[in-house]
Amino acid sequence: MKKSVGITMLWLFCASVLFFALQQPVHAKKKKKVIDSFYRVTRFIMTKEEIDIYKHLEGQGDKQQFIAEFWKKRDPDPSTDDNASREEYNKRIAFANKWFRETPKGAGWDTERGRILLQLGFPDQRTFGQAPVTSQGRLLTSKRVPMERWMYRRYQLQLVFTDTRDSGRLTMSKIPGNLLTTMDLNRFALDLRESYNVTKRSFKFDVKYNSGNLNVKIPVKKLSFEEKGDQMNVNFKAKVYVYHNNKKVEEVDVAKNFSWGKADLLKLKNVKFDIPYALKDKGKYYFDVVIEEMGSSSKFRDFAKAKI
Numbered sequence: 632m633k634k635s636v637g638i639t640m641l642w643l644f645c646a647s648v649l650f651f652a653l654q655q656p657v658h659a660k661k662k663k664k665v666i667d668s669f670y671r672v673t674r675f676i677m678t679k680e681e682i683d684i685y686k687h688l689e690g691q692g693d694k695q696q697f698i699a700e701f702w703k704k705r706d707p708d709p710s711t712d713d714n715a716s717r718e719e720y721n722k723r724i725a726f727a728n729k730w731f732r733e734t735p736k737g738a739g740w741d742t743e744r745g746r747i748l749l750q751l752g753f754p755d756q757r758t759f760g761q762a763p764v765t766s767q768g769r770l771l772t773s774k775r776v777p778m779e780r781w782m783y784r785r786y787q788l789q790l791v792f793t794d795t796r797d798s799g800r801l802t803m804s805k806i807p808g809n810l811l812t813t814m815d816l817n818r819f820a821l822d823l824r825e826s827y828n829v830t831k832r833s834f835k836f837d838v839k840y841n842s843g844n845l846n847v848k849i850p851v852k853k854l855s856f857e858e859k860g861d862q863m864n865v866n867f868k869a870k871v872y873v874y875h876n877n878k879k880v881e882e883v884d885v886a887k888n889f890s891w892g893k894a895d896l897l898k899l900k901n902v903k904f905d906i907p908y909a910l911k912d913k914g915k916y917y918f919d920v921v922i923e924e925m926g927s928s929s930k931f932r933d934f935a936k937a938k939i
Contacts, residue, residue, distance in 0.1 A: 669698055672724060672740060675749045677701075678818045680917050680934040687877040696879065700872070704921060704932075707822045716823040723748050733800045743802045744779070744792055750814045752825050754781035754790075762793050777801065786813045821921065821930045834929055838920045840937040844905040845871065845918055851899050855927040864890045865926060871906060872919040883908065910939050 674682060681701070688694050703709070705716040727745035728738060739745050762778040776797055781790040788810060792801035834853040839846050847869070856863040871883040887904050910916060918935040 672749070673701070673720070675746055676720070676818055676820070676823070678934065680919070680936075684874055684877045684917060693878060700879070704872075704919075705821050705823060707824065716821075719752070719823045719825070720749070723752065726753075742800070747781070747790065750817055751783060751786065751788075752823065755784045756780075756782040758782075762791075764795055788813065819932050821932060834924055835931055836922060836933055838918070838933045838935045840908075840916070840918060840935045843909050844907050845920065845935055847904050847906065847920070847922070849902045849922070851896070851902060854902070854924060855929070856896070857926055861892055862890045863893055863896045864888070865902065865924065867904075867922055868925055869906060869920060869922045871908070872921075873908070874917040874919070875912060876914040877917075910937060913939050 670685060677685070685694070685697055688697060702714055702717045706714045707716060724740050727740040727742070727748050731739035731742045731745045731748070733739075733742050740749055758780045760778050760780070761775040763775055774797075777794045779792045779801060781792070782788075783790075786809070788807055790803060790807070790810070791805065793804055794801050795804065834849060836847055836849040838848075849867075854865050856865050858864075866889075867887045869885045869887065871885070872879060873881040873883065883906065885906050889902060889904075891899065906920075908918070916937040916939075918937070919932065920935065921930060921932045923930045
């Protein structure tokens with residue numbers, strides 16, 4: 632009798648769980664799946680600050696807002712309905728899934744070649760061949776295995792992928808010294824198109840929060856100055872996205888214009904300016920600072936953080 636009651640109670644519990652699941656709106660399930668897949672695929676081009684913010688967002692509304700702004704920041708031409716960066720990233724995913732799938736149920740983007748493609752874009756040259764199996768420079772066997780060589784001239788990178796175990800999976804046997812630095816720098820890219828090279832075209836800057844101000848320091852050597860008589864001018868437009876306890880609370884827009892004589896400019900190493908911002912509530916702050924040099928339309932970004 633006790634056994635019968637136990638089985639009945641278990642059946643009722645399972646039935647109630649199934650009934651509750653079936654009552655959930657289909658669109659709500661689909662929306663959650665889309666948001667989860669966004670993070671799985673897009674984390675490769677997210678900065679560590681963006682990853683921290685996204686992981687701590689609780690409401691679906693906050694995550695949707697983050698996703699919309701994530702692509703808005705990377706839109707090369709906000710005046711159009713299309714977003715070339717998002718289209719480029721989707722193209723990389725589709726290509727990887729078509730050509731780099733290494734297991735029947737695996738995703739092509741989630742292989743070593745796929746992840747490199749997502750982060751660095753399409754190589755300038757991709758060649759195929761075979762390579763001997765070696766270890767520490769020594770030939771292990773006369774057998775030769777499939778090989779791919781990727782050339783990124785814009786990054787001065789050569790990547791070699793081989794299937795050393797004859798398993799159908801291609802991996803890098805040697806990681807170039809500048810690969811990780813290039814991948815990390817690309818996380819800050821605001822334009823994912825192939826024509827854009829973040830290592831060369833973008834000026835870089837540092838930003839830190841100190842005593843009610845965001846202190847910005849921009850090296851002069853990569854700036855484009857406008858010459859007017861004996862004066863050299865440079866103009867900046869800055870947008871600061873302020874996050875408090877991982878939720879965006881404000882946007883701050885600032886314009887800065889500078890002018891120096893040619894002789895004075897030769898002595899200058901950095902352009903420095905402050906963006907005032909008073910911390911209001913206790914907690915952790917992230918400042919996502921995007922600065923555009925107006926003369927060349929070149930953009931870069933950096934993060935600052937503060938806590939009270």
